[in-house]
Amino acid sequence: MFLTGEFSQAEATGRAIEALKAKGFGPQALDMFSTEPVELPPGVLDRPSRMSLMAVAGAVVVCLLAVVFVYYTQRSYRLNTGGMPLFSLWATGVIFYEMAVLGAIGATFVMFLWESGMLRKDHAAPRWKGAEGELALEPGRILLRVRCEPEHFAAVGECLYAAGASRVEKVQNKS
């Protein structure tokens, strides 16, 4: 069950988040929707990320895979190269570099999909055109959605209004 509040100012949204956090609703229970990125002060609604780490890991893994692959392919059928090495790190370094970068790109993209939550849509989201019983996301407005049990509705709603929400609506968990 969700309770959603509509704000027109980022500062107000920030205040509401601080207040909710004090009531025990951590960032996991909060979703903020806006037509453009909203900059909140650090610490207000942080989303920890492992994207950089995973990019590095992806680079390392794919690079190693490439090394193994090239090493294997050049030796699986040993051609005579006239004294030149069959496998040479210098001569194939560019390939390993490119494959490392490819690994980083791949990892970044996958982590983007993962961390954005786009791959796990287990809940309804506010739509541009408001559906029944749902707040529409309009340009310039900010929606703050709180995941909470119905018994906390009153407290949360109060909190949102106190922070400056112009409207608060509750949404049934549809999916």
Next chain:
Amino acid sequence: MAHRWGMAIDLDRCMGCEACVAACHAENNLPVSDPAQAAKGRAVHWIRVDRYYEGEFPEIRVKYMPVLCQQCDEAPCEPVCPVYATYHNPEGLNVQVYNRCVGTRYCGNNCPYSVRFFNWFEPKWTAPLELQHNPDVAIRPGGVMEKCTFCVQRIERVKLDAKAENRPVADGEVQPACVQSCPAEAMVFGDLNDPESKVSRLASSGRATRLLEELGAKPKVFYLQRGK
């Protein structure tokens, strides 16, 4: 020990008669381009006689040398081929695998001797000229690189003969078409791994030089300079 084929060309004997060029055409099924294509620079001569004038008349001299694939030990053409169509065979030849070639022509660019030729078109012969074709040598399709092979078909034939007779290949027994034809006997072919072969002895003579030696490609064709 494996063979390591090499050639010595005595420029003191060579007089630029181009018998080798014709011999190569006959042996290796080289296509004849027509005048229009020849004018576009598509004539194919796996061996050619380069000639340079030195000085001014009347104190002018001509320098000429037959240039064929130098069968480099560290051939610049080999590492650049993306599909291993040009590779090094165990006897030291730079071999072109026509079937594998995709025609990037990178090897041709990287050959300092400009001895690689590209088949710009599917080669054609006017009947019945094709009756002359040597069945031991493949006709190269359009779109692939080709070059001097040191007459690898002749090498193989001699090796088979020697094997059948259970004897080693004798020095001078293998003769590429150009070597065979040379009236002045300016060209000598043989095994560089055999220190007593004629070509080895010539290669270590004081007159022996290699073309563009400073590039470090280690060619296996030795030019014996003209005497004074």
Next chain:
Amino acid sequence: MDRRNFFKIVSTASTGVLTGACGKKLDRYVPLLVAEREIVPGEEVWRPAACGECGAGCGVIVRVMEAERVVERQGDPVRERIATIKKIEGNPLDPVSGGRLCARGQAALQGLYNPDRLRGPLRRVGPKGKAEFAPTSWAEAIAVAAEKLEHVRAKDPSRILFLTGPQAGTRALTIARFLEALGAPPAVTFEISDFPIERKAADLVFGWKGLPVYDLANARYVLGVGADFLGGWASPVFYARQFGHFRQGRADLRGRLTQAESRMSITAQAADLWIPLPPGTEVLFTAAIAHLLLREKLARGPNGVPQQVVQAFEAFDVTRAVRACGVEERRLLRLARELGESERPLVMAGASVVQTNSLESVITAHYLNLLLGNVGKPGGVLPPAPEPIGGRPGFANALALLERTQFVFLDGANPAYTWPASTGVAQKLERVETLVSFAPFLDDSGAYADLLLPDHHMLEATAAIVPAVAPVAAVTLATQFVEPLYETRATEQVLTELAKKMELTFEPATPKNVLASALTEGQTWEEAVRQGGVWAAAGGVEAEQPKPRKTGTRRGEGPTAPALELSAPSFFGDTSQFPYYFHPYPSLQFGDGRAANLPWMQELPDPVSSAMWGLPVEIDPQNAARLGIRTGDLVRVESAHGRLEAPAYVHPAAIPGVISMAIGDGHRHFGRYASNRGANPLSILAPVWEKSTGALALGATRVRITRLASGRLIQFSVSDREQGPWGYR
């Protein structure tokens, strides 16, 4: 002989003997014709044959293998397995080729399989010279020829003219016998590749019949004068082989070659020093050397030289040579000393490009050799070997003969190409009542023929040839071993049938019957056939030295000894109008033009200009700059007798004032590869002849040259300098 060829020929020569009657292997060699059912795919058979591309008469071996051709039978294409020739190499047993072969010889294959070969007899249907022919049958063609021939013979057999090529052998002998039976005058050769001047000079000075053999291989210092002996003169493969030995074949001994010539020929390129001589000054140059040799007391054999010649040499004014040749006396002196002080000096003289005074020049050179005392000695001038078969056609200026002829046979001669237009050869050929050509191709002269009776290609023929230059008495043998490709017929057979039709007593010369006498004891005919020839003594040049038939000179024999004449050459054309010497020379690729229809030769880069598919006019840089001519420009060369247009090549080593051009291109009719390609330098020559032999003076015409337009010279290598024009400036 090298090992591989040794194996090859031994296996060919011995199999028949060794395997005796045991079936298949024997069949492979006897009978010699390779039957289709006997061809094993992928298996090669090597057969001896003779090369017919020039007069040198090299012995060759050819590689016979299976191939497939498509022929039409009853309108349907049928695949047919035939024995084909894949490659020609020199016959290692042959003392001339020694297992080697020149470019032209190897390209003979493309004559055999040339798409433009005549496939059967043809008769003229259009006007003469227009080359319009219709197929006919052999029976009909021979009947027509016999009738016409009989007609002329009945009236005046001297009005029959047989023009032939320079090769001696069974063909020449057959022709001679045929003409004898007809009562007609003997066959005549009047081609530019027969060396009449060299023959005449040898006869006059030494009394030798044939071309002298220069023992280049054993000489140490050679002065070449006017003979491009590495580039096609006399016997290119033979001399090239010797040259290799001369240069590097002897341990610690390297022969030195100085070449005096009016053009940087192949020989001049290979020489250690090239003395550029203005055309026709060879005689003065040679005389100056002789004079200096005598002056320096370096002449070893003045006793062998007629007294008046020695006196003439002694009286010779060197400054005359210095002036005419443009060579400093210091250099002449140096050459004379090098020659005189050498252990084995040799002067190789000839007339690759005939001048009006060429005979004098060769005679003077022979006297110089006598002064050097090398005649008949190793490393010197050797007498020609006896020719085992007679019948070498005589050389004569055939112009006058053609004038009064009614019936002309052509075999190995192409007068419409090799005779200058100024001789009126075209009109003369047109006027001939009946012209029969035996050429396997429709050539320039064939266009005027009434009947084309194509001969087999040399590689399909049975013949014996006498080489032009051989160290030992030699005959090269060719026997038929592949089926003729087309409905062609050997000229010997055609002549026999003609004779039969005309009821003449005539027997053609076959290799077998003429060679019976030449075989040495222990030799059998079959063995000779398997070896591809009969040679007096198998061995190289260094083997036994045959003695000159007449040693020394005709000293004291009075009037027969030719006096030394040192005349200036004459040139046709007014100096003010035609300021340049024109110097046409036989090309490496095409010889006198008869190889121009071979695509390999057309695409063989010219050794001078690197030109392919069309030979250029060579001009020196100075005059080229003055006339605004650059390489590739289309130029017009004009003599008083005609003009030609060809691309120019600015030749850095051309002598200023000498316009050279290789002979070979400019055929009107010669198949798809040669017809109307390039220009024929012979066509614009003046009708000037060397007086005593009647040979065409190739270099006696003066020309002017003008730039017409920018054009294109097809070159394989464009650059002729090792460094680009961009210096550090």
Next chain:
Amino acid sequence: MATAVQIRQDKVREDLWRPLLQTRGRYVVALVLAGLAGAWGLAAWGYQIYEGLGVTGKRRPVMWAFYITSFVFWIGISHAGTLISAILRLTHSRWRKPVTRAAEAITVFALMIGGMFPIIHLGRPWVFYWLLPYPNNRLLWPNFRSPLLWDVTAIFTYLTGSVIYLYLPLIPDVAHLAEHTTGWRHALYRALSLHWTSSDREWHALERAMKLMAGIILAVAVSVHTVVAWDFAMSVAPMWHSTIFGPYFVTGAIFSGIAALLVVLAIVRKTMHLEAYLQPVHFDNLAKLLVLMSLLWFYFTTAEYLTTWYGNEPWEMAVLGARVRGGYAPLFWTMVVCNFVIPFVLLGIQRLRTIRTATISAAAVLVGMWLERFLIVVPTLAHPRLPAAWGTYAPTWVEISICGATFAAMALLYLVFSKLFPIIAVWEYEEHVSNGRI
């Protein structure tokens, strides 16, 4: 304040979405013309495949010519987008926002076109896949030591990266568009939007990914053009075998990339009436960058030629002489004028620096850079070490058609792209506007 922004933002959407939904006659004409030109190029390519590469002007020794020139050129152009936008992103240049998407699209398309050329150039293009390491029962693998394989990997990586880099910031826009469209457009945008909900998690992930990608793409972009340079520099040919080639090519690539971007922006601005968005300041900044790259290019060129000239090695002098004084001199000096004189004069002098002069200079630079690549490829090949093998080269209609058609292909791709997606990132621009930084 809020309402003002609101209106303003509506205007942004209207302006930027309008080209997507309204099609004018001029657009159709351009589309048809570009399509026809592209089809002509394809036909020429078909002819070339059917007849053989002999229909080109290539020969021994000039076995690489127009196609490789175009390959290098287009790969260079591809640096327009990704690299420039990455640099601008990483340096937080605020004026970048209306520029990045146009630039990134150039990258993707130029790469697609450039990547075609090595295949067009092959003697047997139907077996191009032999260059790829695919499993096969004959254990035939490509030669990874060949710079061409480096090329293959580098371009593949670059193309993958560039597509992702273009796609990521496109997601919010297509999600937004999906809400406002119907029919096939809706389906397309919906699918492409990956169910973007504009949540702060998504915004965070996007921001982070874009930052990372900017860094990564910079690394690839530099390496790609270095590898292209190494195709030449790894060989032993005179005036190719040079250590300067990597940075020289990268510089040239950025140079030509900026030029391409300027030209494309000028066209977009004019035809889509985006004068309010693409303002003189954008052109001015890009023009300044162009001058900077021009100077850098000039510096590299001077360094390369002066050292060669002073070294006076005959083989290198043959090539240098041919370029500077020989048959290629007209092209060489045109290149110098286009790449240095024109941009330096027109854009270096502040008074002359306008949108018009920037566009003219950029066009000149495009010509000059194409010539530069031609002059790198052909004269070296025409003058190999042994002068006996020297040759000349002239293109045939086939090569001209194919290379010309690629410009049409670029136009075609761009026309289609601009019809499907806003050429300026709407959400980024809105952010730009709402932050009051217009």
